[in-house]
Amino acid sequence: MPERSRLYRTHAVVLRRRDFGDADRILTVLTPNYGKLELIAKGARKTTSRKAGHLEMLGHSSLLVAKARTWDIITEAVSVESFSALRSDLDKIGQASYLAELVDSFTETDDENLAIWDLLILALQELNALEPRSSSAPLLLHWVQLQLLALAGFQPQLFECLGCDAELEPVTNFLSLSEGGIFCPGCAAARRDVEPIEADVLKVLRFFQTRTWPTIRGVQVRPHILQRVDNLLHRYLLTVLERRLKSVEFLHRLQHMDAHPIPAAGGGAPALPTIEESA
Numbered sequence: 001m002p003e004r005s006r007l008y009r010t011h012a013v014v015l016r017r018r019d020f021g022d023a024d025r026i027l028t029v030l031t032p033n034y035g036k037l038e039l040i041a042k043g044a045r046k047t048t049s050r051k052a053g054h055l056e057m058l059g060h061s062s063l064l065v066a067k068a069r070t071w072d073i074i075t076e077a078v079s080v081e082s083f084s085a086l087r088s089d090l091d092k093i094g095q096a097s098y099l100a101e102l103v104d105s106f107t108e109t110d111d112e113n114l115a116i117w118d119l120l121i122l123a124l125q126e127l128n129a130l131e132p133r134s135s136s137a138p139l140l141l142h143w144v145q146l147q148l149l150a151l152a153g154f155q156p157q158l159f160e161c162l163g164c165d166a167e168l169e170p171v172t173n174f175l176s177l178s179e180g181g182i183f184c185p186g187c188a189a190a191r192r193d194v195e196p197i198e199a200d201v202l203k204v205l206r207f208f209q210t211r212t213w214p215t216i217r218g219v220q221v222r223p224h225i226l227q228r229v230d231n232l233l234h235r236y237l238l239t240v241l242e243r244r245l246k247s248v249e250f251l252h253r254l255q256h257m258d259a260h261p262i263p264a265a266g267g268g269a270p271a272l273p274t275i276e277e278s279a
């Protein structure tokens with residue numbers, strides 16, 4: 001990771017903001033080269049602040065920052081992409097906040113991860129561009145969940161049995177959240193920490209894990225399969241985050257949500273059996 005000089009420039013997306021003192025704001029931002037940083041925007045809450053408009057939640061800005069003892073100080077902020085649609089529609093506000101908290105939970109201060117930066121920018125651009133209540137929004141969030149798990153080192157093993165390494169057959173296999181993967185029926189018989197996972201659900205999880213977003217954007221997943229995927233990913237994220245003992249507030253919120261953290265999508269074309277790529 002590049003050493004930050006006394007005055008440095010960086011791109012940044014605001015993941016979290018909190019008020020500080022009378023007029024200041026502390027921002028948690030993700031950057032491409034310095035990982036996650038906590039910065040102070042002095043005077044950002046004054047109505048005359050020129051910086052404030054360029055430091056919106058989930059906005060992508062170019063910053064000039066001065067190194068300081070506690071929080072580095074934002075001396076200049078210019079908006080690169082405002083993603084204004086993310087703040088104009090209730091569903092999108094919920095989905096974008098979820099995205100910000102997810103990325104916040106899986107990143108470390110001063111730990112460069114360019115791939116997570118690229119994933120966040122892509123996700124914000126795509127979510128921003130989707131029609132309100134698009135059926136693609138939940139797919140995007142599930143795809144981001146699985147990509148982020150992989151980039152942060154928590155990729156679930158979905159192809160070979162965790163017990164015997166055999167390639168999994170398209171039958172009902174068994175998922176272990178704590179082991180982060182699947183056991184074949186033979187190996188699962190001796191375990192207590194497993195639950196059945198239907199072949200169709202596993203197929204969809206694998207699809208999200210291995211494909212690029214443009215491939216996934218137009219697919220139709222049957223609602224009850226999507227609900228299972230939603231539930232499993234929700235509980236897997238909980239298990240992983242509990243192990244990391246991080247982001248206590250986010251964890252608390254997840255624990256008190258029902259199994260559907262992502263606002264359900266309405267409308268769209270009728271769902272096809274399992275998963276089909278649209279023409």
Ligand SMILES: [Zn+2]
Pocket residue numbers: 161162163164165166183184185186187188
């Ligand atoms: Zn096995």
